[in-house]
Amino acid sequence: MQTILINSLIVLGFFIAMEGVAWFTHKFVMHGLLWVLHKDHHKKESSGFFEHNDFFFLIFALPGIAGLYFGMQQDFNFLFWAGLGITIYGFTYFFVHDIFIHQRFKIFRNADNIYFKAIRRAHKMHHKHLDKHEGECFGMLWVPFKYFRNRNQNSLL
Numbered sequence: 001m002q003t004i005l006i007n008s009l010i011v012l013g014f015f016i017a018m019e020g021v022a023w024f025t026h027k028f029v030m031h032g033l034l035w036v037l038h039k040d041h042h043k044k045e046s047s048g049f050f051e052h053n054d055f056f057f058l059i060f061a062l063p064g065i066a067g068l069y070f071g072m073q074q075d076f077n078f079l080f081w082a083g084l085g086i087t088i089y090g091f092t093y094f095f096v097h098d099i100f101i102h103q104r105f106k107i108f109r110n111a112d113n114i115y116f117k118a119i120r121r122a123h124k125m126h127h128k129h130l131d132k133h134e135g136e137c138f139g140m141l142w143v144p145f146k147y148f149r150n151r152n153q154n155s156l157l
Contacts, residue, residue: 007081014085015092022060022093023139030056031132042130049104057094064090093140097123118147 030038030053041053067083074080098104100116101123111117122137122144129135137144 010078010081011085011088014082015089018086018089018093019139019141022089023142025060026138027135031135031138035132039132042127057090060093061087061090096140114148115143118143121147 034056037052037055040051064083064086067079067086069083071077071080071083096119100108100111101120103109119141123140125147126135126137137147
């Protein structure tokens with residue numbers, strides 16, 4: 001029982017930590033050194049279903065895959081559970097960013113939830129900036145409180 005709790009905490013801890021990793025990487029790598037891969041994601045006109053930005057999916061998947069693989073090789077040790085947390089975050093990020101926000105697959109268009117509306121608002125503010133400088137809202141799941149407020153008034157949605 002104790003092992004299940006510890007492994008669950010490892011998965012949860014890595015899932016939560018990945019939001020910080022995603023924020024840092026988005027702000028300083030994607031809007032910095034690797035802007036060349038990310039900039040097509042900020043263009044108003046669509047470049048088709050796939051973007052150069054999609055290479056980040058592969059880049060971010062590698063640590064999760066490595067953790068899962070090497071952790072399985074060592075009798076499902078710490079690395080497996082860390083890799084699982086990273087992988088679950090990756091699936092969540094894909095679902096929220098590519099499916100829910102950018103509607104790459106036309107589902108969940110009318111989600112009427114305070115949190116989901118705040119995520120959409122924050123991401124819309126991020127995409128308001130078309131270049132790599134002066135951006136905001138670089139995370140995905142942690143949304144600043146101001147985006148929970150209605151644009152027309154200061155009350156909650």
